[in-house]
Amino acid sequence: MLLRVENIHKSYGAAEILKGVSFDMAPGQSKVIMGPSGTGKSTLLRCINHLTPPDKGRIFVDGEELTAKNLNTMRQKVAFVFQDFNLFTHLRTVENVAIGPRKLRGFGKKAALDLAYKELERVGLSDRADAYPAELSGGQQQRASIARALAMEPKLILFDEPTSALDPELTGEVVSVMNKLASEGMTMLVVSHEIGFARKAADEIIFMEGGKIIEQGPPSQIFNAPQQDRTRAFLNVIEHGDDA
Amino acid sequence: MSAWFDFAIEHLPYVLLGVPTTLGLWVSAMTIGAMLGLVLAWARIYGNRPIYVIATIYVEIFRGTPMLVQMFFIYLGLPEIGIVFDPLTAAVIAIGLNTAAYQAEYLRGAVRSVPMGQMTAARALGMGKFQGFVNIILPQALRRVIPQWSNEAILELKYTSIAYAIGVTEITARAEKIGYETFQFFEVFLLIAAIYVVMTSIVAQLLLLLEKKVSVPGL
Amino acid sequence: MIFETLLSQMPYLVHGLTVAIGLLVCLLSLGLALGLVLAILEVYGHWTLRLVCVLFERVFRGIPAIVLLLLFYYGVTDYIEMGSFTAAVLALGLRSAAYQSQIFRGAFLSVPNGQMMAARAMGMNKLQAIRDIIIPQALRMSIGPWTNEFSSELKATSLAYVIGVVELTRQAKYIISNTQGNILVVFGVVALMYFVVNRAGNWALYRLENRLSLPGFEHRGDA
Ligand SMILES: Nc1ncnc2c1ncn2[C@@H]1O[C@H](COP(=O)(O)OP(=O)(O)OP(=O)(O)O)[C@@H](O)[C@H]1O
Ligand SMILES: [Mg+2]
Numbered sequence: 129m130l131l132r133v134e135n136i137h138k139s140y141g142a143a144e145i146l147k148g149v150s151f152d153m154a155p156g157q158s159k160v161i162m163g164p165s166g167t168g169k170s171t172l173l174r175c176i177n178h179l180t181p182p183d184k185g186r187i188f189v190d191g192e193e194l195t196a197k198n199l200n201t202m203r204q205k206v207a208f209v210f211q212d213f214n215l216f217t218h219l220r221t222v223e224n225v226a227i228g229p230r231k232l233r234g235f236g237k238k239a240a241l242d243l244a245y246k247e248l249e250r251v252g253l254s255d256r257a258d259a260y261p262a263e264l265s266g267g268q269q270q271r272a273s274i275a276r277a278l279a280m281e282p283k284l285i286l287f288d289e290p291t292s293a294l295d296p297e298l299t300g301e302v303v304s305v306m307n308k309l310a311s312e313g314m315t316m317l318v319v320s321h322e323i324g325f326a327r328k329a330a331d332e333i334i335f336m337e338g339g340k341i342i343e344q345g346p347p348s349q350i351f352n353a354p355q356q357d358r359t360r361a362f363l364n365v366i367e368h369g370d371d372a
Numbered sequence: 373m374s375a376w377f378d379f380a381i382e383h384l385p386y387v388l389l390g391v392p393t394t395l396g397l398w399v400s401a402m403t404i405g406a407m408l409g410l411v412l413a414w415a416r417i418y419g420n421r422p423i424y425v426i427a428t429i430y431v432e433i434f435r436g437t438p439m440l441v442q443m444f445f446i447y448l449g450l451p452e453i454g455i456v457f458d459p460l461t462a463a464v465i466a467i468g469l470n471t472a473a474y475q476a477e478y479l480r481g482a483v484r485s486v487p488m489g490q491m492t493a494a495r496a497l498g499m500g501k502f503q504g505f506v507n508i509i510l511p512q513a514l515r516r517v518i519p520q521w522s523n524e525a526i527l528e529l530k531y532t533s534i535a536y537a538i539g540v541t542e543i544t545a546r547a548e549k550i551g552y553e554t555f556q557f558f559e560v561f562l563l564i565a566a567i568y569v570v571m572t573s574i575v576a577q578l579l580l581l582l583e584k585k586v587s588v589p590g591l
Numbered sequence: 592m593i594f595e596t597l598l599s600q601m602p603y604l605v606h607g608l609t610v611a612i613g614l615l616v617c618l619l620s621l622g623l624a625l626g627l628v629l630a631i632l633e634v635y636g637h638w639t640l641r642l643v644c645v646l647f648e649r650v651f652r653g654i655p656a657i658v659l660l661l662l663f664y665y666g667v668t669d670y671i672e673m674g675s676f677t678a679a680v681l682a683l684g685l686r687s688a689a690y691q692s693q694i695f696r697g698a699f700l701s702v703p704n705g706q707m708m709a710a711r712a713m714g715m716n717k718l719q720a721i722r723d724i725i726i727p728q729a730l731r732m733s734i735g736p737w738t739n740e741f742s743s744e745l746k747a748t749s750l751a752y753v754i755g756v757v758e759l760t761r762q763a764k765y766i767i768s769n770t771q772g773n774i775l776v777v778f779g780v781v782a783l784m785y786f787v788v789n790r791a792g793n794w795a796l797y798r799l800e801n802r803l804s805l806p807g808f809e810h811r812g813d814a
Contacts (some may be wrong), residue, residue: 179712203714214709217728218805228713231723262807273709280713435742436789438714438749440760445782448767449775496717530655537753539656544657558666560656569653 129188130315131206131284136175136185145171146182147339155360158316160326160347161338163336164362169319170211173286176317189251190283204232207277211289213269215261215276222248222257225275233280247261247275251305267298271305285309287318287331307369321366327351335359379559382567383550387564390543391571396543397463397532403554404468404526409475416480418501427476434473440534442466449537463535480518483509503522515586521581526572533568543567593776607762608784611748613812614679614758619744621684626691631721633692634699644692651689654741656750659686664754679751687744694736698729731808736798741792745785759784 131153138146153159162170173178176187187194194202207263211225215224222312225244229235235243248254251271261269270290275284291299303325310316311331320326326333326347333357334352335343343356353359415427434442446469447462457465486509494504536544547564552558623634632640651659663682664675673681694783701724710720749760757765767774 179708179742200714200716203712208709208712210705210709210712212705214703214705216706216709216724217808218724218731227723232637232714232717260806262805276713433782435788436786438746438760438785440749440752441763441778441782441785444760445775445778447594449778452772478598530653533655533657534750544655546663547658548661558662558670560664561662563655564683565650565658568655568658569650572653 129153130157130178130190131317132186132188133172134183134186135170135186136187138171138175138180138314139183140188146175148185149336149341150185151334151341151344153315155283155319156313157331158310158314158329159332159334160319160330161178161317161319161334161336162321162326162362162366167336168339169336170288173208173288173317173319176286177203177208179208180290195248198245200232204228204280205283207285208281209214209270209273209277209285209287210292212293213261215264215269215271216265217261217271219260220257221253221259221261221264221272223259224272227280228276228280243279244275247278248272250278250308252274252301265298266294270294270302274302274305274309284315284317287316287320289319289321291320291322300343323351335362376559376562379554379556380563383490383554383560385562386550387543387546387567390541390546393460393530393540393542394532394571397460397467397535397540398529400464400550401467401471401532402528404464405471405475405528408468408472409479412472412476413479413483414505416476417483418505424558425499431476434470435477438472439466439531440537442470443534444537448551459535459539461518462538463532464538467528467531467535470531474524475521478517479513479518482513482520486512515588518579518583522576523581524571525579529575530568531574593773596770596773597634597776597780600770603762603766604759604780604784605692607759608759608788609675609743610756611758611760612788614676614683614748614751614756615745617680618748619741620683620688621680621693622687622740622744625685625688627695627726629688630695630699633696635717635721648689648692651686651735654686656683656686656732656747657753659683660754675754675756676752678754679748683744683747683751687740690743691737691742694730694740697736698732699725701732702728729749731800731803732803734803735798738793741796742789745789747794749785773783 129152133149133151136145136146136149136174144240149168153158161172163169170179173350174181175185178187178194178196187200187226189205192198192202198274204216215221216227219227222241222244226235226240229243230237245254245257246289248257250275252273253268253275256264256268258273264272269292274285274290278288285305291302294302299322302320306316306318306325307329316328318325328349332344333347334341335350337355343350343354343359350359351363354363410426412431415423416431419427436529436561443463446466447457447459450457490512491501491504494508496500499507532542533544535542536548541546541549543564547560550560554560629644633644636644654662659682660679664678667673667681668678706724706728707720710724711717715723748758751758752764753759755761759781763777766777
C-alpha cells in the first residue's frame with residue numbers, strides 16, 4: 129500500500145472531530161472524499177501529513193510510519209494542495225515551483241528552474257511563469273500550486289477542495305489538470321464535491337459524516353446505488369445544484 | 373544586589389527631588405506642544421497657501437533635526453540676538469516646539485480620518501467652517517488621536533532628560549552629580565533607569581484609562 | 592567673516608557628520624540583527640523566550656536614550672573596557688533593537704498563516720520556512736515603518752554628544768568655543784546637515800520600498 133491511514137482520532141477541546149478513520153490507497157489510485165460541511169474532511173487530510181497531528185492512530189507512507197522525527201522528509205513525499213492556493217506571495221510563479229526542488233531536494237538553481245518550467249507546462253502555465261501570484265487568476269493560481277506540488281515529485285498528492293475558492297467558470301481548468309494527472313497514474317486523495325472529477329477520475333469515493341467513514345466504494349456504486357440514506361440525501365443535494 | 377539597594381535607598385531622596393522638575397518640564401512642554409500642534413494642524417489642513425507653506429516648513433524642520441541641536445540653538449544661540457532664557461525655560465520651549473510638530477502631524481492624520489460627511493452635515497446645520505471644526509471634527513479627531521498622542525507623551529517624558537545637556541537639574545543631572553560624588557555611576561544610572569521605567573509605566577496606564585474613559589462606541 | 596570661519600571649520604563638521612553616520616550605521620545594524628531575532632523569538636518561540644524578549648523590550652523602551660548612554664559609558668565601562676563610540680553603539684543599538692523588533696513583529700504577524708502552512712506542508716522545517724518564506728515577505732512590509740526608525744535614530748546619534756563621542760553636534764560645540772561665537776550660524780548649518788541626511792535616507796528607503804514592492808501589494812505607490 130502506498131498510503132495506510134489507521135484509526136485516526138482528533139479532537140479540538142471537547143469536540144471529537146475524527147472518530148477513528150481508516151483506509152488504504154494503492155499506488156496510482158485516486159480517491160475522492162465527500163461529505164457534509166464540518167464533518168472533518170479537511171482535518172483528516174491535514175492529519176495525513178501531520179499539519180494537524182492526530183491524537184491517536186497512525187499514518188504509513190510507502191510502508192514507513194510518519195512520526196515527528198521524519199516529518200519533513202515524509203512531507204516531501206506527500207504534497208498538499210490548498211483550497212486557497214497559498215502560493216508564496218514574494219516569488220514569481222516559476223520560483224514558487226522551483227523553491228521545493230531547490231531548497232529541499234538539493235537541486236542546483238538551473239536544474240530546479242528546468243524542472244519548474246516542465247511542471248508549469250504540464251499544468252498549462254508556461255506563459256505565466258514570470259508573473260507574481262497576485263497577477264494570476266484564481267484558476268491559474270491553483271494550477272501553479274499544483275505545479276508546485278508536482279515539482280516535489282511526490283508519491284501522493286492531497287487536495288483539499290481545490291476548486292471551491294474559484295468562480296464556477298474557472299473550476300474547469302483545474303479539474304481538467306487533475307483529470308490529466310489521474311490518467312497519468314498520479315496517486316491522489318481529493319476532498320471535493322466536483323461530481324465530474326469524481327465520476328471520471330476516481331477509483332473510489334469515500335463518504336464521511338460525523339467524523340467517520342460511513343460508506344465507500346467505486347463511483348458507479350456510490351452515485352447510482354448508495355447503500356446509506358445519508359449518502360443518498362447528500363448526493364441529491366449536490367447533484368441538484370443546491371449548495372452543499 | 374543588596375549593596376545596590378542600600379545605595380539606591382540612600383540616594384533616592386536626592387534624585388526624587390528632580391522628579392517635580394522633570395514632570396513640570398514635561399507637562400509644560402506637552403501643553404505648548406498640544407496648543408501649537410493644534411494651530412499647526414489647522415494651518416496644514418484648512419490654511420491658505422502661505423499659511424500652509426509656513427506650517428509645513430515648521431513641521432519639516434522640527435521633525436527633521438535633532439532635539440538637542442534645537443535646544444542648543446535656543447539656549448546658546450538666541451542670546452546672540454539678545455534673546456536669553458534660563459536653562460529650564462529654554463528646555464520647555466525646545467521640547468514644546470519639537471513635540472508640537474509631531475502632535476500636529478498626528479492630529480492632521482486624525483482629522484483627515486474623520487469622514488467628509490461630518491463637516492458637510494455641520495455646514496448643513498448652518499455652522500461655519502471654524503465652528504464645524506471646533507464642535508464636530510475636533511472632538512472626533514481628538515479621540516482618534518489619543519493612542520498616538522499617548523505614545524508621543526511617553527516619548528517626550530523620556531526626552532526631558534535631554535535638558536540635562538543644558539544644565540537643567542532634573543533627574544538625570546542629579547544622578548550624574550551623585551555619580552561624581554560617589555563614583556558609583558553604574559549604580560546611580562541604574563537607579564534612575566528604574567525611576568524612568570516606573571514613571572513611563574504609570575503614565576502609560578493613566579493614558580490608557582483616559583482612552584477608555586473618553587471612548588465613544590463606533591469611533 | 593562668518594562665512595570664512597564656516598569654510599575653515601567645514602572639514603571638522605564634515606568629519607563629525609561621518610562619525611554620526613558611522614554611529615548610525617552601526618547602531619541600526621545591531622538593532623536590525625537583534626531586532627529580527629527578538630521578533631522571531633516573540634512570534635515563533637517558546638513562551639519563556641517570549642517573556643525574556645518582552646522584558647528586554649520594555650526595559651530598553653522605557654529608559655531614555657541619554658540615560659542608556661550614560662549607563663553604558665560611565666556604568667558598564669567600570670566592568671568592561673570600551674570607548675565612548677562603542678558604548679554609544681551598544682546603548683543606542685540595543686534600544687533600537689527593542690523598537691525594530693516591534694516593527695518586525697508586526698510584519699511577521701501580517702504574513703498570512705497560509706504561507707507558513709504551505710511551506711511546512713512541502714517539508715520545510717520551521718527555520719527554513721521563516722528564512723525563505725516569511726522573512727522575505729516581512730522585510731518588504733517593514734521598510735515603511737523602518738524609515739521612521741531610521742529618522743529617529745539619526746537624530747538620536749546627536750545624544751552621543753553627552754558621553755563625548757565627537758560626532759556632528761560635539762564638533763559644533765568645539766567650533767563655537769574655538770571661534771567664540773557664530774552660534775546661530777553653526778547650529779543652523781549643523782541642523783541643515785542632519786536635515787539633508789534625513790531626507791536623503793528617507794528618499795533612498797522609499798526608492799528601495801518601491802523597487803522591492805510586489806505587484807498587487809504596493810502601499811505607498813502614489814508618486
Ligand atoms: N483549529 C481548530 N480548532 C478548533 N476547531 C476546529 C479547528 N479546525 C477545525 N475545527 C472544527 O472541526 C470541525 C471539522 O472541520 P473540517 O474543516 O475538518 O471540516 P470539513 O469537513 O473540511 O468542512 P468543509 O466542507 O466546510 O471544509 C469543524 O466543526 C471545525 O469547526
Ligand atoms: Mg474543509
